[in-house]
Amino acid sequence: MFLGDSLGLLDTVNVTNEAVEALKEKQRGGRWYPTEISMAQDRQDMVNAPKHIVDIMSMAISWQHTTDSIAGRSIGAMFLPYVTNPEAEVMISEWSTIEFVHGEAYSHIVKQTRLNPDEAIQETYNNIRVLNRSKKIIEVFNSLYNMDRSLPFREKQKIVAKVLCTVMAMECISFMSSFAVTFAIAEQGWFQGIAETVSLISRDELYHTRMSYELIKAQKEVDGWQDVYDEISDEVSEIVSSIARSEMEWNRYLLSEGRYLDNLSLDMLDKTNKYFNNAVFTMLGLKNPLEVVTENPCKFMEKYIDRSLLQFASQEIQHGSYRQGSIVDDVTEDLDLEFII
Numbered sequence: 584m585f586l587g588d589s590l591g592l593l594d595t596v597n598v599t600n601e602a603v604e605a606l607k608e609k610q611r612g613g614r615w616y617p618t619e620i621s622m623a624q625d626r627q628d629m630v631n632a633p634k635h636i637v638d639i640m641s642m643a644i645s646w647q648h649t650t651d652s653i654a655g656r657s658i659g660a661m662f663l664p665y666v667t668n669p670e671a672e673v674m675i676s677e678w679s680t681i682e683f684v685h686g687e688a689y690s691h692i693v694k695q696t697r698l699n700p701d702e703a704i705q706e707t708y709n710n711i712r713v714l715n716r717s718k719k720i721i722e723v724f725n726s727l728y729n730m731d732r733s734l735p736f737r738e739k740q741k742i743v744a745k746v747l748c749t750v751m752a753m754e755c756i757s758f759m760s761s762f763a764v765t766f767a768i769a770e771q772g773w774f775q776g777i778a779e780t781v782s783l784i785s786r787d788e789l790y791h792t793r794m795s796y797e798l799i800k801a802q803k804e805v806d807g808w809q810d811v812y813d814e815i816s817d818e819v820s821e822i823v824s825s826i827a828r829s830e831m832e833w834n835r836y837l838l839s840e841g842r843y844l845d846n847l848s849l850d851m852l853d854k855t856n857k858y859f860n861n862a863v864f865t866m867l868g869l870k871n872p873l874e875v876v877t878e879n880p881c882k883f884m885e886k887y888i889d890r891s892l893l894q895f896a897s898q899e900i901q902h903g904s905y906r907q908g909s910i911v912d913d914v915t916e917d918l919d920l921e922f923i924i
């Protein structure tokens with residue numbers, strides 16, 4: 584997948600990883616355009632919804648906008664110089680392209696719903712808490728982006744592996760917690776256009792979780808990188824749990840200073856975060872150091888995310904073959920992109 588022989592032809596005759604190839608096709612077939620979704624009612628909601636709801640929605644969008652801007656600029660730039668499998672190369676390009684669509688979608692939301700979009704963008708820049716929340720992710724991404732090419736091969740492998748695990752945590756833990764907030768507000772009848780947009784984005788982010796999973800799996804099982812992953816397991820465990828912890832810190836800030844949601848308590852939001860955190864630890868084959876939550880308390884999320892995609896997280900949790908060091912013999916299941924077992 585990475586740091587192998589040079590790519591040569593873009594060869595779709597000799598596909599070596601069917602799961603990656605299928606995910607690439609799935610992502611390409613799922614292209615969508617942010618401007619197709621009307622924000623007319625959402626613009627009214629910005630004026631008419633209670634202040635605490637508007638504030639929470641603005642903060643959620645602000646963070647998602649920041650992180651998707653980072654994702655758009657990073658995924659392709661970080662991985663493409665080192666990828667050495669053609670179907671993975673194209674899958675990563677599709678992944679990177681859709682992250683730009685996400686960034687534009689948030690910009691579209693701000694442009695269409697805020698009376699003063701410039702001010703909203705400035706607010707995001709000024710809100711240091713938004714960037715602090717993404718600090719760990721940016722730090723790990725930079726290690727690959729600025730990787731010294733003269734480093735020993737083993738060190739390069741460790742950096743690529745660490746970044747893939749961090750990407751999975753970003754896609755599955757950080758984004759999903761934030762989407763729970765957006766969908767909880769939509770459940771109250773406000774901001775349906777934003778919810779429709781975020782619903783499409785959340786589908787893509789679950790594809791991306793799966794993409795990271797398939798890349799890691801191929802590295803471990805085909806490329807012989809299992810020992811690299813074993814070596815960095817403590818560090819990865821620390822990175823992933825620190826991402827989950829910073830989400831919970833954010834939850835405390837989000838639901839404070841008079842901001843609250845009738846249908847989403849702090850405890851529920853933390854548990855949602857822990858649910859997705861547990862899914863990531865299980866997919867990585869690592870022991871989860873945080874509280875183990877195996878059911879998403881935010882059932883309403885199922886309305887906004889393709890149910891089968893959301894199910895995949897809980898199925899990964901229960902699926903014995905993802906435990907560390909075990910042999911995976913479920914090739915057909917892994918090809919099932921609906922993620923249903």
Ligand SMILES: [Fe+2]
Nearest residue numbers: 651654682685
């Ligand atoms: Fe995204």
Ligand SMILES: [Fe+2]
Nearest residue numbers: 754787788791
């Ligand atoms: Fe993503």
